[in-house]
Amino acid sequence: MKIQPLSDRVVVQAQDAEEQTASGLYIPDTAKEKPQRGVVLAVGPGRVENGTKIDMTVKAGDVVLYGKYSGTEVTLDDQDYMIMRESDILGIIQ
Amino acid sequence: MKIQPLSDRVVVQAQDAEEQTASGLYIPDTAKEKPQRGVVLAVGPGRVENGTKIDMTVKAGDVVLYGKYSGTEVTLDDQDYMIMRESDILGIIQ
Amino acid sequence: MKIQPLSDRVVVQAQDAEEQTASGLYIPDTAKEKPQRGVVLAVGPGRVENGTKIDMTVKAGDVVLYGKYSGTEVTLDDQDYMIMRESDILGIIQ
Amino acid sequence: MKIQPLSDRVVVQAQDAEEQTASGLYIPDTAKEKPQRGVVLAVGPGRVENGTKIDMTVKAGDVVLYGKYSGTEVTLDDQDYMIMRESDILGIIQ
Amino acid sequence: MKIQPLSDRVVVQAQDAEEQTASGLYIPDTAKEKPQRGVVLAVGPGRVENGTKIDMTVKAGDVVLYGKYSGTEVTLDDQDYMIMRESDILGIIQ
Amino acid sequence: MKIQPLSDRVVVQAQDAEEQTASGLYIPDTAKEKPQRGVVLAVGPGRVENGTKIDMTVKAGDVVLYGKYSGTEVTLDDQDYMIMRESDILGIIQ
Amino acid sequence: MKIQPLSDRVVVQAQDAEEQTASGLYIPDTAKEKPQRGVVLAVGPGRVENGTKIDMTVKAGDVVLYGKYSGTEVTLDDQDYMIMRESDILGIIQ
Numbered sequence: 001m002k003i004q005p006l007s008d009r010v011v012v013q014a015q016d017a018e019e020q021t022a023s024g025l026y027i028p029d030t031a032k033e034k035p036q037r038g039v040v041l042a043v044g045p046g047r048v049e050n051g052t053k054i055d056m057t058v059k060a061g062d063v064v065l066y067g068k069y070s071g072t073e074v075t076l077d078d079q080d081y082m083i084m085r086e087s088d089i090l091g092i093i094q
Numbered sequence: 095m096k097i098q099p100l101s102d103r104v105v106v107q108a109q110d111a112e113e114q115t116a117s118g119l120y121i122p123d124t125a126k127e128k129p130q131r132g133v134v135l136a137v138g139p140g141r142v143e144n145g146t147k148i149d150m151t152v153k154a155g156d157v158v159l160y161g162k163y164s165g166t167e168v169t170l171d172d173q174d175y176m177i178m179r180e181s182d183i184l185g186i187i188q
Numbered sequence: 189m190k191i192q193p194l195s196d197r198v199v200v201q202a203q204d205a206e207e208q209t210a211s212g213l214y215i216p217d218t219a220k221e222k223p224q225r226g227v228v229l230a231v232g233p234g235r236v237e238n239g240t241k242i243d244m245t246v247k248a249g250d251v252v253l254y255g256k257y258s259g260t261e262v263t264l265d266d267q268d269y270m271i272m273r274e275s276d277i278l279g280i281i282q
Numbered sequence: 283m284k285i286q287p288l289s290d291r292v293v294v295q296a297q298d299a300e301e302q303t304a305s306g307l308y309i310p311d312t313a314k315e316k317p318q319r320g321v322v323l324a325v326g327p328g329r330v331e332n333g334t335k336i337d338m339t340v341k342a343g344d345v346v347l348y349g350k351y352s353g354t355e356v357t358l359d360d361q362d363y364m365i366m367r368e369s370d371i372l373g374i375i376q
Numbered sequence: 377m378k379i380q381p382l383s384d385r386v387v388v389q390a391q392d393a394e395e396q397t398a399s400g401l402y403i404p405d406t407a408k409e410k411p412q413r414g415v416v417l418a419v420g421p422g423r424v425e426n427g428t429k430i431d432m433t434v435k436a437g438d439v440v441l442y443g444k445y446s447g448t449e450v451t452l453d454d455q456d457y458m459i460m461r462e463s464d465i466l467g468i469i470q
Numbered sequence: 471m472k473i474q475p476l477s478d479r480v481v482v483q484a485q486d487a488e489e490q491t492a493s494g495l496y497i498p499d500t501a502k503e504k505p506q507r508g509v510v511l512a513v514g515p516g517r518v519e520n521g522t523k524i525d526m527t528v529k530a531g532d533v534v535l536y537g538k539y540s541g542t543e544v545t546l547d548d549q550d551y552m553i554m555r556e557s558d559i560l561g562i563i564q
Numbered sequence: 565m566k567i568q569p570l571s572d573r574v575v576v577q578a579q580d581a582e583e584q585t586a587s588g589l590y591i592p593d594t595a596k597e598k599p600q601r602g603v604v605l606a607v608g609p610g611r612v613e614n615g616t617k618i619d620m621t622v623k624a625g626d627v628v629l630y631g632k633y634s635g636t637e638v639t640l641d642d643q644d645y646m647i648m649r650e651s652d653i654l655g656i657i658q
Contacts, residue, residue: 237332237333238332238333240333242330245288245289246288253285253356253365255354274288275289277288278285278287278288278291278354278356278365279285279286279287279288279291279293279326279365280285280286280288281284281285281286281358282284282285282286
């Protein structure tokens with residue numbers, strides 16, 4: 001993994017629909033803003049608000065849900081990643 | 095239940111229109127932004143504002159009303175859930 | 189009354205146009221954003237701003253004016269209600 | 283007068299174009315956002331900002347100018363009123 | 377002069393294009409948001425921010441530049457005025 | 471120079487494309503939001519934030535870069551100027 | 565390098581798609597908002613928030629990822645640069 005996200009961003013390796021169905025999560029294709037699921041690979045140091053650093057909640061290894069249109073896709077060494085702000089993450093699958 | 099919502103989000107299991115009518119709540123299909131009703135399954139830790147955590151008001155088990163277009167639908171283990179911010183919840187049915 | 193509104197929301201039972209005309213309030217149908225009138229049935233605890241709870245101004249029993257497109261309509265036990273934020277209320281009819 | 287405005291709202295009785303011309307104020311019909319003129323009938327207690335109530339500047343009896351699309355029209359006892367925020371008032375005619 | 381502007385508003389008597397050209401200022405008609413020039417006739421007391429009144433910078437008699445679409449036109453006693461916020465004023469011609 | 475800019479505005483004398491190319495800066499005509507270059511002629515006193523004046527960074531004589539659609543064009547004594555906020559300035563050419 | 569960026573802006577020398585592929589980063593042309601990659605050449609002093617200067621995270625020499633539509637392109641001495649705010653930078657490639 002070669003990307004160090006800035007501020008409160010996280011790098012996520014998305015799990016595609018097949019993987020998601022296999023693990024029990026089904027997201028219909030017709031949903032307008034459908035959530036997606038992935039594994040957190042790297043987290044930023046957190047954003048600073050009024051001089052105080054806000055700690056990150058998610059950590060590397062977490063499986064997270066996020067909106068379909070959240071974040072930005074990047075491809076590095078033939079691998080797809082998502083970079084998004086932590087506020088775009090809906091929840092952690094436990 | 096397998097989703098731990100982040101920040102001030104809640105996971106809600108929606109009750110469909112039939113259930114709602116049975117329990118006395120009728121929401122017309124023609125309403126432009128019609129509220130919906132569901133049971134809270136999980137709540138986040140609350141959001142942080144200026145370094146202070148804002149406690150959540152709703153708790154697991156609450157039956158809540160929310161706008162039709164609030165939140166994001168997810169399906170996990172063949173079960174539909176909604177993930178929304180507490181600020182999208184209009185009220186608690188008592 | 190079965191809805192406990194959250195934050196600074198209020199539950200209002202709208203008075204329809206006939207009632208309004210009968211009581212002397214006329215709202216033309218051609219008005220783009222016409223106000224409406226109703227009785228407050230329940231009020232939330234108030235919103236929290238910077239750690240301080242802001243008290244509500246309206247109380248149950250108040251007859252209030254609000255914009256036509258303010259709030260969300262809900263129907264509970266065959267009765268129509270409006271849920272809106274106090275900031276959507278224009279004034280109290282005395 | 284039967285409306286007690288909330289927050290920093292004021293109730294204004296508009297003076298129509300004829301009255302305005304008679305008193306020397308002419309507002310061309312072609313102006314995109316033309317001001318209007320009226321008499322303040324009631325003022326709210328003022329809005330609260332960070333726990334401090336902001337006093338109102340206008341008072342009942344003031345003749346004020348405001349934008350054409352400011353505020354909301356209401357009719358009570360066959361009389362037309364405008365309810366607007368004080369920040370929509372441009373100035374006081376002295 | 378009969379208008380007392382509220383908050384940080386100012387009343388300006390616009391100088392039309394001919395006057396402007398005569399005084400050396402030329403504003404092309406094709407400019408999308410062309411500035412205009414006028415004389416300040418009255419200034420408000422200043423706006424209040426967090427309980428502190430912000431003093432006005434311009435004063436009656438100043439010749440100021442402002443954007444074409446800034447402010448609101450009013451006509452009083454057959455005289456045209458502009459009412460705008462001080463933040464709409466670009467600069468003072470010295 | 472006859473314009474004293476208000477707040478954090480600056481008056482800039484733009485250098486046209488030919489001048490810019492001559493000095494080595496080339497801005498393609500097809501760029502949607504192409505930067506431009508000019509000399510600062512006058513700077514405002516700075517804006518006030520929470521009661522504290524924020525000092526200006528640029529000063530008269532600086533050659534600055536700014537977006538094509540930043541600021542407002544004025545013509546005074548047959549000379550073209552730009553009035554923009556300092557936050558519209560991208561950088562200083564050294 | 566001749567541009568000193570203001571506030572929290574950075575000057576970046578973009579690496580085009582070929583360079584990026586050569587170094588292992590592939591960004592599909594069909595991506596609506598595709599990230600791009602470049603080398604930081606200069607950084608501003610940081611922005612000021614409530615009287616406190618916020619230090620910059622990136623420094624000259626960093627290879628960074630940013631959105632395709634972030635920043636403004638400039639050409640100086642026949643060389644292309646991007647000027648963007650640090651908040652437009654997604655992460656640092658290590």
